[in-house]
Amino acid sequence: MEEIFNKIRKYGISGVLDYFIYNVIKTHWHSIHYLKSSLNYEQISNKLDYFDFKVQELNYEDFLLGDPNEFTPRKLKIIKERLYDNSYRCYGFIDNNTLAYSTWISLKKIGIPIVKESINLLDNEGFLEDSYCHPLYRGKGLHSKFNLYRMMKIHKLGKKNCLVFVFKGNVAALKVQQKYGFIDLGYFRVGKILGFTFNTLNKKKMDILFELYNN
16 A cells, blocks of 8 residues: 555656556557648758758668667667568668667558557558657757658659658647648547557548548
């Protein structure tokens, strides 16, 4: 009992309840915005005029220059698997022998967060995957700049449309994507109930909404 009271004093009743629901009952869920954009080469190119970083396509050794607290052995294993998969590309820049930024695109499938599932993209789509910014380089607008860079790369690789997910509540990220032409088509939910995963994404429905919006 003393241990329980200590946890309540440290985290509060709500914090202890959250822990119980998340870790003991194994129930939690998240809402994720589904955003899509038609890629316009001229518009993207004009906005990229101010891009002032020397970007390179990253290989496995480049990630060894990253923050070891972020790029753990488990994460490095996932990175290696992606790099062997020709449907992924990763870009970034290295400064002072440090991996300052890394960012991914996917050309064939979408990784669904939390539930570790994936669904196939249409042939004319690319997906903006996860990005990482070293703490020393945050606050410099890199996410916005590399967002455009990835959109340009997806266009050059022959794709017409671009997709991205944003967790509900991340207002800043949502505004950035809308600023660059992404349409918020609604959100879906992913999570676990009593340890069983669920995913409510209906991609076909979202794509129909996108076509209706454009017409």
